[in-house]
Amino acid sequence: MPRAGQRPRLVDVAERADVSLATASRALAGRDGVSAEVADRIRQVARDLGYVANPYARTLAGGASSTVGLIVHQVDDPYFSEIAGGVIQLAAEQGLLVQICQSGRDPDYELQQLRHLIAQRVGIILISGSGYDDPRVEAEARAELTAFQAHGGRVAAIGRHALGVDAVLPDNEAGGNALAHHLIDLGHRRITVAAGSAGLTTVADRLAGVSSALRQRGLPPTDLAVVHGDFTRGGGRAVTEQILNEHPETTAIIALNDAMAMGVLSTLRSRRIPVPGRMSVVGFDDVSVAADLAPSLTTIRLPMTEMGRTALSLALKPRSTRPRRRSTGHLLVVRDSTGPAPTA
Amino acid sequence: MPRAGQRPRLVDVAERADVSLATASRALAGRDGVSAEVADRIRQVARDLGYVANPYARTLAGGASSTVGLIVHQVDDPYFSEIAGGVIQLAAEQGLLVQICQSGRDPDYELQQLRHLIAQRVGIILISGSGYDDPRVEAEARAELTAFQAHGGRVAAIGRHALGVDAVLPDNEAGGNALAHHLIDLGHRRITVAAGSAGLTTVADRLAGVSSALRQRGLPPTDLAVVHGDFTRGGGRAVTEQILNEHPETTAIIALNDAMAMGVLSTLRSRRIPVPGRMSVVGFDDVSVAADLAPSLTTIRLPMTEMGRTALSLALKPRSTRPRRRSTGHLLVVRDSTGPAPTA
DNA sequence: AGCGCTTACGTAAGCGCTTACGTGACCGGC
DNA sequence: GCCGGTCACGTAAGCGCTTACGTAAGCGCT
Numbered sequence: 001m002p003r004a005g006q007r008p009r010l011v012d013v014a015e016r017a018d019v020s021l022a023t024a025s026r027a028l029a030g031r032d033g034v035s036a037e038v039a040d041r042i043r044q045v046a047r048d049l050g051y052v053a054n055p056y057a058r059t060l061a062g063g064a065s066s067t068v069g070l071i072v073h074q075v076d077d078p079y080f081s082e083i084a085g086g087v088i089q090l091a092a093e094q095g096l097l098v099q100i101c102q103s104g105r106d107p108d109y110e111l112q113q114l115r116h117l118i119a120q121r122v123g124i125i126l127i128s129g130s131g132y133d134d135p136r137v138e139a140e141a142r143a144e145l146t147a148f149q150a151h152g153g154r155v156a157a158i159g160r161h162a163l164g165v166d167a168v169l170p171d172n173e174a175g176g177n178a179l180a181h182h183l184i185d186l187g188h189r190r191i192t193v194a195a196g197s198a199g200l201t202t203v204a205d206r207l208a209g210v211s212s213a214l215r216q217r218g219l220p221p222t223d224l225a226v227v228h229g230d231f232t233r234g235g236g237r238a239v240t241e242q243i244l245n246e247h248p249e250t251t252a253i254i255a256l257n258d259a260m261a262m263g264v265l266s267t268l269r270s271r272r273i274p275v276p277g278r279m280s281v282v283g284f285d286d287v288s289v290a291a292d293l294a295p296s297l298t299t300i301r302l303p304m305t306e307m308g309r310t311a312l313s314l315a316l317k318p319r320s321t322r323p324r325r326r327s328t329g330h331l332l333v334v335r336d337s338t339g340p341a342p343t344a
Numbered sequence: 345m346p347r348a349g350q351r352p353r354l355v356d357v358a359e360r361a362d363v364s365l366a367t368a369s370r371a372l373a374g375r376d377g378v379s380a381e382v383a384d385r386i387r388q389v390a391r392d393l394g395y396v397a398n399p400y401a402r403t404l405a406g407g408a409s410s411t412v413g414l415i416v417h418q419v420d421d422p423y424f425s426e427i428a429g430g431v432i433q434l435a436a437e438q439g440l441l442v443q444i445c446q447s448g449r450d451p452d453y454e455l456q457q458l459r460h461l462i463a464q465r466v467g468i469i470l471i472s473g474s475g476y477d478d479p480r481v482e483a484e485a486r487a488e489l490t491a492f493q494a495h496g497g498r499v500a501a502i503g504r505h506a507l508g509v510d511a512v513l514p515d516n517e518a519g520g521n522a523l524a525h526h527l528i529d530l531g532h533r534r535i536t537v538a539a540g541s542a543g544l545t546t547v548a549d550r551l552a553g554v555s556s557a558l559r560q561r562g563l564p565p566t567d568l569a570v571v572h573g574d575f576t577r578g579g580g581r582a583v584t585e586q587i588l589n590e591h592p593e594t595t596a597i598i599a600l601n602d603a604m605a606m607g608v609l610s611t612l613r614s615r616r617i618p619v620p621g622r623m624s625v626v627g628f629d630d631v632s633v634a635a636d637l638a639p640s641l642t643t644i645r646l647p648m649t650e651m652g653r654t655a656l657s658l659a660l661k662p663r664s665t666r667p668r669r670r671s672t673g674h675l676l677v678v679r680d681s682t683g684p685a686p687t688a
Numbered sequence: 689a690g691c692g693c694t695t696a697c698g699t700a701a702g703c704g705c706t707t708a709c710g711t712g713a714c715c716g717g718c
Numbered sequence: 719g720c721c722g723g724t725c726a727c728g729t730a731a732g733c734g735c736t737t738a739c740g741t742a743a744g745c746g747c748t
Binding site for chain 3: 404
């Protein structure tokens with residue numbers, strides 16, 4: 001008999017269906033060893049009572065935790081929030097709940113968050129955060145994750161490899177390559193890359209793609225300059241100042257993500273430097289505002305929502321042996337921020 | 345003795361500190377009834393062992409759940425992601441974890457998410473989602489929340505009242521009022537409001553502020569037109585088409601949130617209508633990209649991160665009797681999207 | 689000295705679930 | 719007709735905590 005004003009428990013269902021606790025549990029879990037007839041009755045009663053299993057009890061008793069932990073740099077960065085959107089979508093479809101953490105781009109803090117999630121016994125962890133510049137931190141994270149997996153935890157990374165876990169990765173190199181080719185086609189010869197922090201595999205890969213494009217076109221490496229900042233709008237602004245000072249011959253800036261590109265555009269606008277008349281700008285990611293900027297941003301489109309979904313589905317499927325990788329498509333989207341190189 | 349390869353349990357701590365389970369639990373919970381000396385020893389052992397309480401066991405045994413559920417429309421909408429950022433920040437400081445859900449602007453689905461969170465026994469629920477156009481859905485949500493609170497659940501709403509729970513609210517009416525005054529000052533007389541769906545208290549309040557500004561200035565209500573859409577960029581685009589067709593005399597558009605304003609700007613740009621030369625545009629919220637749009641957007645700044653933090657802190661503090669309200673500041677930020685009304 | 693009160697701790701009963709194991713009914717095969 | 723093997727279900731032992739209650743020691747008081 002359900003206690004007044006309390007949520008029904010499994011015993012309540014069992015009693016009303018006139019079976020034992022064990023049978024009720026089995027029936028609702030869809031395990032076999034219960035006749036179809038009895039199972040139906042139990043499910044019916046559960047529905048009537050509005051029974052929902054207590055996840056804390058369930059997890060304690062050995063069932064798998066039904067929550068997935070997601071670590072991102074910053075939720076209000078569109079790149080991460082679109083990925084998070086995908087994760088949350090699929091999680092909702094699967095009846096999972098998503099615990100979200102921000103690392104604020106601090107590798108140490110990210111490691112701490114990771115430990116916290118593991119300590120909290122979430123079942124699945126998705127990481128879409130920083131590289132760990134510090135090899136010590138990187139190694140610790142790796143060790144933590146290995147142990148976690150050894151105890152049945154599921155992990156996947158988004159947009160980064162090098163952690164020894166399943167990962168979904170855009171083809172960063174091809175994307176960088178496509179951007180560079182686009183600019184070279186437009187006649188640009190002095191290209192400067194506004195890169196994120198050097199520790200990110202993402203940065204290294206996108207950069208490699210850019211460099212190889214120059215090589216493929218037989219251009220001297222001196223045509224390319226690289227300035228490091230961080231992957232934020234503020235970073236983009238700072239880097240732009242630096243570029244204008246140190247590489248005044250630049251006619252095109254490749255920002256390695258859209259956030260930086262926005263910072264670049266904003267600084268160029270306040271300096272009254274025409275885009276793309278005097279300077280072309282490209283980004284990477286195609287966050288949804290990219291099309292609404294002025295000028296609208298030429299960039300590489302990444303299926304971010306899809307990436308989030310894929311990462312979760314990867315973590316959901318039991319992993320066989322070595323880490324798997326899933327790559328995603330990408331697409332050069334040409335908009336108004338790029339144009340022919342100014343004729344000298 | 346901790347089992348090999350397993351996380352330490354409370355018994356492990358208790359044994360090593362040579363006390364009983366109960367004492368260890370009390371000491372770590374900071375409850376009294378433990379001598380300072382013993383408590384210190386226990387805390388020391390816990391630290392040495394890297395002990396972290398199992399949250400499932402703790403919650404099951406009657407401790408409060410340490411997770412807060414957050415319902416938003418869409419995580420990749422900057423308004424919501426900035427609020428979420430604030431919630432997550434404070435939650436992290438308090439050692440709480442945040443479960444995030446998207447309702448996708450569907451009241452029925454939002455109600456379902458709400459039920460799901462309650463069934464999952466989260467301790468705290470923060471709602472930053474839709475109004476419930478349908479009175480039935482609204483009533484059900486209200487009932488659900490009342491019952492939840494009766495069992496010790498904590499709830500707060502962000503940006504909406506009418507649910508019978510604590511709420512943090514910007515002064516929407518004053519904000520709408522300020523926007524309208526700004527435009528009237530610039531000489532605009534034919535103003536059209538691009539409103540969100542009529543069911544939102546936010547929409548009603550902001551709209552009321554606009555109307556009252558006209559009244560305060562002695563302008564006829566016919567100077568104001570209102571077109572309803574939804575609070576998205578796409579909604580802003582659609583509404584703009586409608587405005588250009590049905591209210592061609594309009595010289596200024598008040599979008600009731602920034603997302604719509606972005607849609608408005610984008611449509612005006614593709615129609616080659618100069619902003620602010622031929623049409624002034626204002627938004628509401630001041631999401632972080634608002635400053636980077638072209639033209640940069642005149643809007644009302646809301647402390648979204650702060651709103652998220654405040655909502656959580658409100659839910660954290662035990663509620664006395666009737667629902668509390670916390671209002672937040674707001675600020676008219678004048679940028680480049682507004683200018684003098686074109687002279688006829 | 690005897691009383692009651694407080695303090696500091698231990699004992700043990702759950703919280704609501706999962707699951708290893710036990711048991712009786714029923715089956716076919718010899 | 720007896721035996722081993724399924725099948726369908728029940729019994730009960732936890733999972734790792736919190737907490738009501740019990741208890742022994744120590745205190746001040748009359």
